């Protein structure tokens with residue numbers, strides 16, 4: 001396997017060291033956590049105060065937007081004020097569309113993030129352009145000239161650079177040859193990396209962000225493979241852009257970042273949430289902490305992975321049994337085995353309604369579980385028509401419990417003799433993801449196609465931690481198209497409906513089953529033109545029933561339209577108190593007053609036939 005050393009043994013990917021002021025980054029150091037301010041970078045006091053809050057929460061570095069030379073210059077004042085108050089951790093400037101601002105910022109802060117999609121290129125036009133080889137080379141020469149200027153300033157000032165690729169803001173040049181694909185994202189970084197290497201500049205970190213978790217994971221993996229081929233070892237900054245807030249934001253981030261950390265990839269992370277920036281830090285620290293000591297995991301079987309392609313999505317073949325496996329979307333099993341009896345109330349709380357007409361239980365919300373695992377509980381439901389109950393898997397012919405550590409040769413022959421059996425695979429390995437992955441790959445390599453449900457056990461009282469851990473454990477397996485169902489068991493004090501909701505969010509983040517409205521909302525920064533958290537909450541409240549629709553909520557028109565990627569509708573800050581609404585990538589209602597924008601968005605969705613009451 002090219003992007004990681006082993007599928008069976010956790011090991012951090014080897015990188016070179018990068019020096020960011022007084023902070024070292026890379027595989028010889030702990031994984032760093034960071035966030036970004038939402039203040040106006042021209043407001044020194046406000047920005048320094050927010051940086052302090054983020055540092056106090058435990059961040060190792062903080063990024064600030066520098067949209068122009070004035071903001072870049074003011075970073076010196078913010079740095080000075082922070083030093084006066086005893087804060088000397090590194091600051092990072094975030095640059096888009098303005099290489100001159102990057103040159104200035106590099107004098108005042110420890111790291112400069114540039115976006116290769118708009119460092120010298122204007123905003124992508126999303127129209128097909130065709131560059132011949134000569135034109136393409138001319139653009140690269142232009143890029144080189146500007147970028148070498150920045151590299152020289154960084155060399156002279158010991159400033160690091162992050163080459164921060166965003167799926168939503170690739171240049172027309174890249175899109176003309178590669179489309180907005182993971183391959184295009186990798187190429188976008190490589191154009192800049194080659195210049196760094198030619199110039200002997202190695203103080204470089206890379207990122208490959210996307211709000212589409214699948215694209216993000218594949219882009220990072222492809223980049224690692226490509227760097228290996230080109231003998232490069234730059235550290236990686238991980239993040240899912242515009243992840244949103246609450247459960248959706250945490251789950252999306254944990255699936256994407258977790259999929260990479262699980263294979264030892266990643267040297268710093270940012271969890272982008274549409275919440276206060278300091279609220280991102282405990283989430284990021286919890287996620288990083290979950291992978292601490294993973295190298296001490298129990299032995300995992302060697303894997304035959306010749307048919308496994310981790311660089312693009314492919315559902316691994318399975319046979320359909322009932323509505324599980326085959327072409328069916330993955331099922332969600334709700335674990336009610338701790339309940340002594342199953343009452344109608346419990347079932348109602350999970351999103352079912354008893355219908356007299358049908359004489360059975362009917363799903364009334366899309367996120368009601370498909371199966372209930374009731375163990376030995378007394379089932380006192382008045383009827384169970386239409387509801388699938390797993391009683392006790394050991395005693396039923398259909399479902400069988402397997403341990404991922406079991407000998408798969410024996411299991412394979414048993415399952416082959418029982419083609420109707422559905423395997424529920426559990427694990428107690430601290431590297432459970434790798435153990436379950438190995439078990440599934442080994443069964444499939446032996447041509448065993450029985451459906452497989454993965455089960456994980458937690459003892460959490462904190463919902464946010466349950467979301468992070470289960471998403472990091474289970475989501476990556478769905479990104480790789482491996483299991484046919486998910487069962488999250490938790491013996492802490494979290495209600496079953498919440499646990500089931502997390503399972504559905506994991507499937508949605510991995511894009512294997514869409515059961516909720518998807519909100520792609522940016523975390524906000526110094527460019528944000530409205531109260532993002534409040535607006536996102538209002539839009540969410542009015543549109544959360546529109547299952548499957550993707551709604552982008554972006555703070556500014558500079559980066560918003562590109563970065564909301566494949567949203568169906570977009571609500572984008574266009575100016576003070578002004579909003580522009582998008583249908584796909586087209587701005588259809590421009591500069592409307594903010595107080596009318598939500599109703600206008602709803603009208604737009606209705607006009608296009610996507611509204612449901």
Ligand code: SF4
Nearest residue numbers: 522525528555556560
């Ligand atoms: S979309 Fe605009 S406001 Fe939102 S984080 Fe990106 S640059 Fe900042």
